[in-house]
Amino acid sequence: MITNEQTKGRFIGVGVGPGDPELITLKALRLIQGASVVSYLANGEGNSQAKNIACEAFAGVTHQQNEIAIVMPMSTDREEANKAYDGGAQAIADELENGRDVVFLCEGDPLFFGSFAYLLERLEGQFSCQVVPGVSSINAASSALNHPLTVLKESFAVVSGRHSALQIDTALEQHDSVVIMKAGRARPRILTALRKTNRLQDAKYLEYIGRDNERIVQDVATLEDKAGPYFSLFVVTKSERGTR
Template sequence: MSVYIGCFVGVGVGPGDPELMTLKAVRHIESADVIAFLVNDKGHSQAKDIANLFIESQTLLPILMPMADDAKVGDAVYDQASEQIQSLLDDNKKVVFLCEGDPLFYASFTYLLSRLDHNSTLVVPGISSPQSAACALQHPLTMLTESYCVITGRHDDAFIESTLKNYDSIVIMKAGRARVKILNCLENSNRLNEAKYLEYIGRDNEFIEEDVTQLDKQAGPYFSMFVVTKKDRPR
C-alpha cells in the first residue's frame, strides 16, 4: 500500500471572472508544484484561462477529456489521470487541480477525488455558476418560502417538466445540446415568460437573453444555463 506524502488540492476558480477567485484559491495555485486541468480536443481549458494570472513556473498537467456520451470514455481518462497524480503525490509533490465553479458541484474533480486517498486531499470552494448568474441578472434565486432546485439538461422531458411544475426556482445547467428540449419543456410547463438564459457567465463573451422566446431553437454552447423564477414576488 502506497504512503501518501504529497498533497492533492481541488481548487474552485469560479465561473469565469478571475476576480471572483478566493484568496485561498490563489494561495494554493501559487504554491503548487503541478497544476492539473482538463482540456478539450483543441487543447483549451477554461479553468486554466481563469487562473492564468497566477500560474508562473509550476509544471502543467493537461488532461485531455474528449466530448463523449459514453461514460466509459471519461472513466478511462480519470483512471489514467489519477495514476499520474498519485505518482506525483508519492514523489511529495503538491498537485492543484483547477475546476470551473466549485470543485464539488457538477465538477470533474469529484471523479478524481473518488479515486485518491482523502487523507492527502484538500478542497477549496469556489463560486458556482448559479450564484454568478443571479448576480449577472441582479435577480434573487430564492425568496422567503420559495423552493429551489438545480438540475441539468441531461434529464428527460418528463423529469424537467415535473421539476418546473413542482419548484418555484429552478436552474437548468449544461443546457447547450439540450436547449431545444428545455425550451419545449418551458413552454409545456407555462414558464417560458419566467425563464432567462445565460452563456459564459463572467467571461468576455458573456451572453444573456431575458426573453427566451427570442432564442433560436438550436443547440447552444456547453457553458450555458436557464434560470427560472416566479414572476410575481413580494417587493
C-alpha cells in the same frame, strides 16, 4: 517519526469560478501560486477553460511548476471519459507518492457538477484530499441578472439538461425557482418544457457567464430553438414575488 503517509502529497481541488478571473478566492490564489504541480482538464488542442480563468494567478508564479493536463475527449461516451480520468488520476498519484502536492483547477465549484469529483473518488482512499470552494455558475448567473434565486418560503431546485423530460417538467411544476444546468444540446427540449409548464415568461438564459463572450437572453421566447454551447444554463424564477 515521519510515516510514509505523512510524506505523501496532498490532492487539492480548487474552484476557480465560472469565468471572471477576479472571482478566484484568496485561498485559491495562494494555493495555485504556491503549487509545485497543477492539473486541469484540457481539450485535444491543449486548451483548458479552468487554466484560462486562472491566468492572473499564474502570472504571479515565481518558480517552476509541473503541469498535468488531462485531455478529455469531446464525446458523451462515458467509457472514453473514464479512461481519461483513470489516466489523469494515475499521473496525479505518481506526483503525490513522491511527496508533491497537486492542485487541480476546476471551473465553478469543485464539488458542484465539477470534474474534480471523478478524480476525488479515485484518489481519496489513498491520499489526503482537500477542497477549496469556488463561485458556482448558479451564483454568478444570479449576480449577472441582478435577481435573487429564491426568497422567503420559495422552493429551489437544480436540474440538468441531461435529466429526462419528465424530471425537468416536474421540477418546473413543483418549484418556484429552478436552475437548469448544462443546457447545451438539451436547449430545444428545455424550451419545450418551459412552454409546456407555462414557465417561459419566468425564464432567463445565460451563456459563458463572466467571460468576454457572455450572453444573456432576458426573453427566452426569442431564443433560437437549437442546441447551444456546453457552458449555458436557464434561471427560472417566479415572475411576481411577494414583499413579505
